[in-house]
Amino acid sequence: MSEPLVIIGNGMAAARLVEELGRHALGRYAVLVVGAEPHLAYNRVLLSSVLAGEMTGAETELKPRSWWEAQGVTLVYGRRAVAIDRDRKEAVLEDGARLPYAKLVLATGSDPIRLSKPGMDLPGVVAFRDHQDVGAMLAAAGPATRAVVIGGGLLGIEAAWGLAATGTQVTLVHLMDRLMERQLDAEAAALLKAALETRGITVLLGADTAAVEGDGCVEALRLTDGRVLACDIVVSAVGIRPNALLAREAGLDNGRGVVVDDRLTTSDADIHAIGECAEHRGTCYGLVEPAYQQAATLARHLAGRPAAYEGTVLATNLKVSGVPVFSAGDFLGREGDEVVIWRDPGLGTYRKLVLRDGALAGAILFGETADAPWYLDLIRSGRPLDRLRDAVIFGPALAEAA
Numbered sequence: 457m458s459e460p461l462v463i464i465g466n467g468m469a470a471a472r473l474v475e476e477l478g479r480h481a482l483g484r485y486a487v488l489v490v491g492a493e494p495h496l497a498y499n500r501v502l503l504s505s506v507l508a509g510e511m512t513g514a515e516t517e518l519k520p521r522s523w524w525e526a527q528g529v530t531l532v533y534g535r536r537a538v539a540i541d542r543d544r545k546e547a548v549l550e551d552g553a554r555l556p557y558a559k560l561v562l563a564t565g566s567d568p569i570r571l572s573k574p575g576m577d578l579p580g581v582v583a584f585r586d587h588q589d590v591g592a593m594l595a596a597a598g599p600a601t602r603a604v605v606i607g608g609g610l611l612g613i614e615a616a617w618g619l620a621a622t623g624t625q626v627t628l629v630h631l632m633d634r635l636m637e638r639q640l641d642a643e644a645a646a647l648l649k650a651a652l653e654t655r656g657i658t659v660l661l662g663a664d665t666a667a668v669e670g671d672g673c674v675e676a677l678r679l680t681d682g683r684v685l686a687c688d689i690v691v692s693a694v695g696i697r698p699n700a701l702l703a704r705e706a707g708l709d710n711g712r713g714v715v716v717d718d719r720l721t722t723s724d725a726d727i728h729a730i731g732e733c734a735e736h737r738g739t740c741y742g743l744v745e746p747a748y749q750q751a752a753t754l755a756r757h758l759a760g761r762p763a764a765y766e767g768t769v770l771a772t773n774l775k776v777s778g779v780p781v782f783s784a785g786d787f788l789g790r791e792g793d794e795v796v797i798w799r800d801p802g803l804g805t806y807r808k809l810v811l812r813d814g815a816l817a818g819a820i821l822f823g824e825t826a827d828a829p830w831y832l833d834l835i836r837s838g839r840p841l842d843r844l845r846d847a848v849i850f851g852p853a854l855a856e857a858a
Contacts, residue, residue, distance in 0.1 A: 458486040461758070462547050462555050464537045464702065465563030466491025468499060469731030469747040471518045473561065476755030478527055484759065487529045488555060490547065493586060494534035496521060500586070501744065501774075507590050507597075507618030540706040542724060559758060562703055562714055562722075562729040566696035566742065571606065574667040580674030581690045584615040596689045599623035604677045604687040606665055608635040610776065612693035613648075616657050617777035619691070627685055628652065629663040629677070639772045639783045643797075644806055644822045651779050651804075698733045698740050713740040718764040720754040728754055737767055745771065769836050773828050782828040785818035785835040786810055793817065796849045809849055814840045816848065827851040 461477075463470045466489050474487060491497070498516040505511045524531055532549070539548040546554040568583035570576055582592045593615070597603070601624045605616045608630025616628045634645035635652075649659050664680040668690050677685045698713030709715040709723040713735035720728045720736070731747035732740065741747065746768040756763035771784035789795055789810040798807040805823035809816060809831070816834040821827065830852040834841070841848055847855040 458484060459558035460556055461485035461487045461559045461561070462557040463487065463489045463561045463563055464547060465489075465561075465565055465731070465733070466493065466495075466497050466531070466533050467563060467565050467731070468497065468518065468744055469565070469751055470561075470563040471497040472748045472751040473563065473730060473755060474524075474527055474529055475519075476752050477758065480755045480761065481759035483528075485559070487527070489524075489529055489531050489533075490535065490537050490549065490555070491531070491533035492536040493588075495587060496524070496531075496533070498587070503584070503587070503590050504614035504618040506587075507593055507615070508621035510621075513587050513590070537702060540702055540727070542706055542727075545726065558726065560727045561754070562727065562733055563731050564699040564702060564733045566732040567699050568692065569695045569697055570692060571665060571694055573665055575669055575674075576692065578668055578670050578674050579672070580670070580688065581668055581692060584611050584691055584693045585696075593619060593689065593691065594622070597622040597624045599625075601625065601689060602687045603627070603689045603691060604629060604685050605691045605693060606677075607693035607695070608632065608659070608661070609638065609693065609695065610636060610772075610774070611696075612691070613652065613776055615691045615693050616652065617655065620655055620657050626656070627658040627660065627687070629660045629665065629679070629685070631662070631664050633661055635659070635661075636776070636781075640781070640822075641788060641808065641820060644781070644783075644808070644820050647804065647806055647822050648776065648779065648781070652777060655777065696732065696742055698735065700733055703727075703729065703733075711735045711738070718766060719757045720750055720765060721757075728758075730754055736765065739767065741768060741770070743768075743770065743772070769832075771828075771832050771835075773825060773832075780821070780823060780825040782821040782825040782831075783819065784828075784832050785816070786812075787818035787820045789818065798849050807849060811841070811845075811848075814842075814845070816841060 497518045502516045536550045538550050568585045603626050605628045616626045620626045666678045666680045669676045700714045703714040704710045714729040730750040753763045753765040773782045794811040796809045808820040810818035819831045844855045
């Protein structure tokens, strides 16, 4: 008889776990997936494309309903899990339903961080995290609308780009001195800023929000230096935090997220966590690839096979506002490293490699990223460059030929 396996969370990590279970443990578990959002699992990375009008919300679905049915999965969505009863081994839903489990997986993702500044609760202030947020932004967007986006990380830039594509007048404000400071160095960030400005987006760096102002709704955003930006909508995209509330209230070990070991097991041997809610070796990953790797590892573990997740070398390989961008490893470098840079101002491309002890330690590609998988493999393997060294900046074809 199949053991009951409950997955709380119906996002990208949960969908990949179900797929991996189908490969490694088909028929071993009776899988039930609980999702708070009233949708099938979808690709959050594509929300900016929905905002920009490049695709519909339905097109972001990861798998059709028929796929879930073929996997034998019971879907419960639009109903939030509110508690875990570890003594009775049951997940409790907001309507009082209790779901028994032999194994429980937390894939609850992250929540958007909301600035603790005056006026952030005014109507017209939205996050950029789910379909509901995109719907609110689209309802307000248009050539007559002025929008301010707070946050110059990936989400903020995508929100700004998507709104600009609707004809909305967009100002992007960012506290730091460069955009995407976690993924780009100063030169690549400057190129990205220029690319956004050519699309009509005003970018303000070193800009700290003091308050959102308005009489009953958003009318302006005031900065700490006294500048006032008139606007009709404010999008807060200043970051995310792991959604670990269920685990915390259930008494599981928590740090920033739900603490897990190399088998993605929490302090309760029958409860696991993957994706953005999980904290592994002190790190919470806010990216898709680590979540997918964790899902594969957990599926093998649940199938009774040897499996260990040892962490992920972070890599970003995206098209940010229509511009291909890639970064991986220690792209800033440290003392004693060798830095190799190739620029082509005419094509708007930039390539930076950080070499350490004869191997590739980090890389940034801007404007052209076809060689990204090759560089990522070199970084993750740590293998010596040897004869590739002198031509590695030119990519695999020329380097291997040389």
